[in-house]
Amino acid sequence: MTHAFYLTDEQAEAFGRELDAIRDEVRASLGENDAAYIRRMIRVQRGLEVAGRASLFAGVLPPFWLAGTAMLSVAKILENMEIGHNVMHGQWDWMKDPGIHSTTWEWDTACPAEQWKHSHNYMHHTYTNIVGMDRDVGYGILRMSAYQEWKVWNLGQPVYNALLAGLFQYGVALHDVEFEQVIERKKSWRDAVKMLKTIGRKTGRQSLKDYVLFPLLAGPFFLYVFSGNLVANFVRNLWAYAIIFCGHFPDGAHTFKAEDVGNETRGRWYLRQLLGSCNIEGGRLFHIMSGNLSHQIEHHLYPDLPSNRYAEIAPRVRAVCERYGLPYNTGSFARQFGTTTWRVLRLSLPGGEGLEPRSAMAA
Amino acid sequence: MSFQTTAPAMSRQPASPLRRILGALTWPLTPDAFVESLLPQAPVAARGRVERIEPNGPDAATITIRCPRGWRGHRAGQFVNVGVDVDGVRHTRCYSISSAPERGDGRFTITVKAIANGRVSRHLVQALEVGDTLSLGEPTGEFVLPAVLPERLLMIAAGSGITPIMSMLESLQAQDRLGDVVLIHSAPLPGTMIFGAALERMAQRHSGLTLQRYYTRHGGDTHQPGEHNGRFDAGQLDTLCPDWRERATWACGPDALLQNLERHFERAGVAEHLHVERFRPRLRPGAAADAETAQVTFGRSAVRACGNGAQSLLELAEASGLNPEHGCRMGICHGCTATLQSGRVRDLRSGEIHDEAGDLVQVCVCAPVGDVEIDL
Ligand code: FES
Numbered sequence: 001m002t003h004a005f006y007l008t009d010e011q012a013e014a015f016g017r018e019l020d021a022i023r024d025e026v027r028a029s030l031g032e033n034d035a036a037y038i039r040r041m042i043r044v045q046r047g048l049e050v051a052g053r054a055s056l057f058a059g060v061l062p063p064f065w066l067a068g069t070a071m072l073s074v075a076k077i078l079e080n081m082e083i084g085h086n087v088m089h090g091q092w093d094w095m096k097d098p099g100i101h102s103t104t105w106e107w108d109t110a111c112p113a114e115q116w117k118h119s120h121n122y123m124h125h126t127y128t129n130i131v132g133m134d135r136d137v138g139y140g141i142l143r144m145s146a147y148q149e150w151k152v153w154n155l156g157q158p159v160y161n162a163l164l165a166g167l168f169q170y171g172v173a174l175h176d177v178e179f180e181q182v183i184e185r186k187k188s189w190r191d192a193v194k195m196l197k198t199i200g201r202k203t204g205r206q207s208l209k210d211y212v213l214f215p216l217l218a219g220p221f222f223l224y225v226f227s228g229n230l231v232a233n234f235v236r237n238l239w240a241y242a243i244i245f246c247g248h249f250p251d252g253a254h255t256f257k258a259e260d261v262g263n264e265t266r267g268r269w270y271l272r273q274l275l276g277s278c279n280i281e282g283g284r285l286f287h288i289m290s291g292n293l294s295h296q297i298e299h300h301l302y303p304d305l306p307s308n309r310y311a312e313i314a315p316r317v318r319a320v321c322e323r324y325g326l327p328y329n330t331g332s333f334a335r336q337f338g339t340t341t342w343r344v345l346r347l348s349l350p351g352g353e354g355l356e357p358r359s360a361m362a363a
Numbered sequence: 364m365s366f367q368t369t370a371p372a373m374s375r376q377p378a379s380p381l382r383r384i385l386g387a388l389t390w391p392l393t394p395d396a397f398v399e400s401l402l403p404q405a406p407v408a409a410r411g412r413v414e415r416i417e418p419n420g421p422d423a424a425t426i427t428i429r430c431p432r433g434w435r436g437h438r439a440g441q442f443v444n445v446g447v448d449v450d451g452v453r454h455t456r457c458y459s460i461s462s463a464p465e466r467g468d469g470r471f472t473i474t475v476k477a478i479a480n481g482r483v484s485r486h487l488v489q490a491l492e493v494g495d496t497l498s499l500g501e502p503t504g505e506f507v508l509p510a511v512l513p514e515r516l517l518m519i520a521a522g523s524g525i526t527p528i529m530s531m532l533e534s535l536q537a538q539d540r541l542g543d544v545v546l547i548h549s550a551p552l553p554g555t556m557i558f559g560a561a562l563e564r565m566a567q568r569h570s571g572l573t574l575q576r577y578y579t580r581h582g583g584d585t586h587q588p589g590e591h592n593g594r595f596d597a598g599q600l601d602t603l604c605p606d607w608r609e610r611a612t613w614a615c616g617p618d619a620l621l622q623n624l625e626r627h628f629e630r631a632g633v634a635e636h637l638h639v640e641r642f643r644p645r646l647r648p649g650a651a652a653d654a655e656t657a658q659v660t661f662g663r664s665a666v667r668a669c670g671n672g673a674q675s676l677l678e679l680a681e682a683s684g685l686n687p688e689h690g691c692r693m694g695i696c697h698g699c700t701a702t703l704q705s706g707r708v709r710d711l712r713s714g715e716i717h718d719e720a721g722d723l724v725q726v727c728v729c730a731p732v733g734d735v736e737i738d739l
Contacts, residue, residue, distance in 0.1 A: 024713045035451030043400045050397065090697035093723065096453040099396070102697050103723060106391035122690030122698050205390050213388055266693070303695050 006326060007271060016267030018320050023302050026309050027094075035095050037308045041082055041288075042100070049075035052232070053214060059224030072232040074289070077239055079108050081291025082307060088117055090304045110203045111173035115195065119176045125303050129248055129276030130256045136248065137255060139164060139175040143347045145255035150350040157348035161341075168237035168244075173199045239289075242337055243280070247296040250278045251339035252329045252357055273300040274321065279314070279330035286333075287311060297328065327357070403496070408433045413495045414470060420555045423476040423523060424488045425461060428497060430469050437464055437471065437502030439534035440527040440613070440640070444500030445473065447486060453498070454483045455721060459526040459615075459640070460502060461558075463533035474557060476523040506615065506640040507531075512540060513611035517604055519624065521549040521577075521595070522557065524616030527640055529558050531613065532565060532572075542571045545604045549577040549595050549616070575603050595620070597627035608633050615640040657731035661685060661739040662704050670735075675711065676701075676726035680739055687726065687739045694728035701726050706735035 007015060052071030059065035084107030086092070092100045106113045119135060127133035131147045138144040142161060143154045164171045177195050181187040210229040218225040254275040261272065280286075280294040287294050287310075295310035298317055305313070321328045346352050378386065385394040395407045404412065408431055415427035430436075437443065437460050446455040458473040477488040506527055512535075518528045525548055535541040550556035556576065566572045577595045600607040608631055614624050621639045628637040659670045659679055668683040670676070677699055680687050690698030694712060700723045707718035708729040716732065717724050726739065 020712065027713060027715070031450040032448075033451070035448065039400065046392075046397050046400050050401065090700075093697065093700075095448070095451055096455075096722070097448075098453075099399070101723070103700055108391060117696070117698060118690065121696035125695055126691040126693070205387070209387060209390055213384070217388075269693070304697060 006275070007267075007324060009265075009267075011324060012265065012267035012271055014267070015320070015324050015326075016265070016270050019270050019301055019317070020266075022313060022316055022320075023305065026302075026305055026313060030094055030306065030309075034306050034308060035097075038083075038087075038092050038095075038100060038306070041078065045075050045078040045083055048072075048078070052228075053225075056214075056225045056228040057218050057221060059218075059228055060221055065224055065228060069228040069231050069235075072228060073235040076108060076232050076236040077289060078291075080236060080240060081243070081293065082288055083107075083291075084109070085291050085293075086307045088113055089121060091306045093304070108206065109172070110169045110199060110206065111176070112198050112202050115173070115176050115198065121303070125300065127261075128273055128300060129254060130258050130261055130272075132258050135175055135178070136244075139171055140178065140180055141171075141175075142344060144249055144343065146347065146352040146354075146356050147255055147257050148347075150347075154348050157344055161344045165238055165241040166234065168241040169233070170203070173203070242333075243290045243293050245340050246280050246333070246336040247278060247293055248276055249340045249343050250329065250331065250336040251342070251355075252327060253278050254357055270301060271326070273297075274326060274328070276300070277329070278336055279328075280333050280336050281330055282333060284311075297330075404494075406430075406432045409499055410496050411499045413491060413493055413497065416491060416493060419474055420476075420550070420557050420559065422488065422555070423474060423557050424491075425472050425474045426487065426491065427470050427472050428499070430471060431499055434499075435501065437530075438507045439464055439530040440507040441502040441504040441530075442506075442527065442640075443473070443502045445487075446498035446500075447483060447491070447495075449482055449486045454486075454719065455498075455500075456483050459504075459506075459530065461526040461529045463530055463537050465534055465537035474523065474526045474529070476557065504640070506613065506638060508534075508613075509611075512542075514543065515606065515610045516542075516544045517547075517607055517610040517612040518544060519547045519595075519612065519614040519616070519620070521616030521620050524614075524620075524640070525557050525562075527615055528613060529561070532562075536565065536569070541565075541569045544571060545573045545575065545607075545610070547575040547577070547595055547603065549579060551580040552578055553581060553590075573604075597623050600627070608636070610636065612637045613640075614638070657706075658734040659731050660704075660734075660736040662736050663738050670731045672709065672730050672732060673711075674730060676708065676724075676729055676731065676735075676737060676739075679731075680726065685739060689727055692727045694725055697725060699725055699727045702738040704736040704738055707732040708735055708737075 048071045052068050052075055055064050055068030055071060059068055084105060087100055087105045088102050088107070090102040093102050098104055102117070124134050124136045129137060131137055131145050138148065141164065142157055143150060177192050178187050179192070182189060182192045210233065211226060214229060215222040215226040256272060256276070264272065274297055277296040277300040279297050280290065282290070282294055292307035292310045293299060295314055298310040298313045299307070301317065302313070318328050343355055346355060382394070389397055398405050399407050399410065406412065406429060411428040411431050413426060414429050417425050419425045440459070442457045442459045444455055445458050446453050458475060460471050461474040462470075462472040475484050475487045477485045508531055518531070520528050528546070532541065532544070532546070546562065548556065548562065550559065553559070559576075562574060566574045574589050576590045578590070578592055579594050581592050604610070612628070614621060614637065618641065621641060624637060625634070625639070628634045657670045657672070659668050659676065661668070661680055661683070664685055666683050666685060668679055670679045677687060677689055677692065687701065688698060690696035703717055703720065703722040703724050705720055707716055708724055709716055709732050710725075711728050711730055717729065724737075726737065
C-alpha cells in the first residue's frame, strides 16, 4: 500500500472521518449567502465581458484597447476558472437552479463540457497524480513524474511546455483524445475522430465569435477587436496553465504508481489527494482569479463544495494534517511556479527520482 | 392548491435571424442569460416579477405575478410550475392559476395556502416580497372547461382547491357566461375561507350562482342559508343540489374528498360527469423513513427492483442488469446524476434526504428510503 509510511490503516480511517465531518458541516451550512456569491460572481463576469467588448470597439484609442483587453481577459479567466470549472464540478448543484447546474453548463473554452466532466471530474479527481491514469500528469506530452519512463523525445520538453502554456485550452481539449493510446491501438480511430469532431465544432463556434463576428461588428476597427480577443484568449491560456500546473507539481508534490495505490479506502483516497495537491498563497482577489484553485488541496478533498468556502476550510484542514503529522504543501506563487518549472526541465532528462518525496524519504 | 407533479418548462420559440446572431455572439450562453444577470428586473422568458401580495384568509395569500416575455397565457383551471429560492435552494411546485385568462393586463395570480411543514408555501405566503422574481414553467393541465359550456355546472372545492375553480368562475363572469352554477366550498372556519368574500360578492351579482359553504371546525351558529357546520360528504348532494346527476362537475381538493366523490358518482353511473384535479401532498418525513426494503422503479428502462436503505441506487441498478452512466462511484464527480421522479432517497455520506420530484441526485451515494422512482 502506497503512502503507508504516513498513516497506519486505523489512522487513515480516523483522518478520513475527520475530513468527512468538515465536509458534512460545510455542506449543511450552505445557504442564501453562498447563492448570492455565485450569482454576484456571474454578474460581475458578464458585466466585465460586456464592458470589455464594448471598450474594444473604441480600440483605435490605445487606452480603450488596453482597458478592453484587460477586462475581457479577466472576464474570460473568471468564466473558466471561478465559474465554469466550479459549476461543472457540481459545486452549485445544491441550489437546484437549472441555469447554474453541472448538468447544463457549457463554457467558453475548446474542451466540450461533457468531455471535460469525464476527463477532469472523474479521471483526474478520482485518480489524481497516478501515473498512467490521471492524464493531467503531463497531458500526454510531458514527463511530469520520475515514474514515467524517459524517452528521447522528452528532451524537447521545455519547448512542448511553452507551447502547451500558450495554447493551453487546445491542449486540454486534445489531451482527452489520447493520441498515444490510439497509436498503441488501445483506443479506436473512430472514437478519436468522433471526439475531434466535437472539439472542432466547439472551437469553430468559439473562433467564429471571437475572430469573425465581433471583429466584423466593429467594421473598420476589425483588427483592434480581433487582436484584443486574441490577446485575451492568450492571457487566459497562460494564467490557467500556470495555476493548474502549480496545483500538482511543485516541489514536494507526490505522484503515484498505479500498482501502489490498489484498492483504496476513503481515508487513503483523502491522503493521496492531500499528498498530490499544492496550495498557492495569496490575497482574496488572487484566490478568486485562480478559481480558488489556489486552495487546490481543499478542492481535491472536496471537489463539489462551493469554492467560496475553501478559504475558511483551509485552516481547519491544515490543523487536521498537522495533528496527523502530514505534509501540507503551500507556498508563494513564485515558489510553486518556480519549482514546477524546474520539474519540467529536470524530467526532460533521464532519472529525477530525487523529485519524489517518498523515494527521498525511503532512501 | 399545489401539486408535486412537474409540468414542462417554457419551450423555446423559433429563433429569428437577429436572435441567431445574438446567440452566436453570446455563445455558449444565451442573450437571455446576460439580460437575466445584468438586468435582474427585466422580464425574460421563464421569470415573473412579484407585483402584489394580498392576504386571502388568515394563512393564504394571492400573489400577482407579471407575465414573463413570451408567455402564452393559460386556460382557466390550469396550473403552472413555480420555482422560488428558499435559503439559496430553488424549489419548484405547481400552483393553479387563480385569475382569469381574460384579465388582460399582462399579469396573473396564484393563491397559496401556507401548509404547516411546507417550506415553499410558507415562504411564498410569509417571506415573499414585492419585486422578488419567481421562475415559471408553462401553464398546463386538463382541468379546464370545455369550449361548449354545459348548461348547468356543479363545482366542489375544499381549502386551496378553490383556486382553479376561481379562475373558471372569473373567466365565465368576464365572458358573461356565468349561468347556473352550484358551488360547494369548505374551510375550517368562516373567516378562513379562501376567496370567501370574493365568492360572496360574485353570488350577489349573479343570481345563477348558488353557494354552499361548509365550516369543518365551526361550532357556532350559521346565520345564512347555504352555510353548514361540519364536513361535506357526497351523500349530501341529493339535498344540496338535487339535480347533481345531470350536472357537469369539477372538483378540486384533498384526496379523501375526491375519492369520496368518485365513488359516489360511479355508484350513480355518472362517473363521466366528474372532472377532478388531484392534490398530491408531500410525503411527511418519517412516513416511510424506516422501511428496510424499498421498491425501486427505474423509469426509463422500465425495470423494477427491490432495494434497501444501505445499497446505493447505482449498485442496485447494476445488480438489476442496467448499466447507468457513472464515474468515480464515490460521490465526487457528479457523473451519475439522475432525476428523482418520486419518493425519497438518502445521501449515504451525510444522511441528507432528497424528496422532491425533479431533484437531481447522485445515484452512486444515494439509497432509497421507501419506494422510489428514478429516471434511469
Ligand atoms: S459516480 Fe461519481 S458522483 Fe456518482
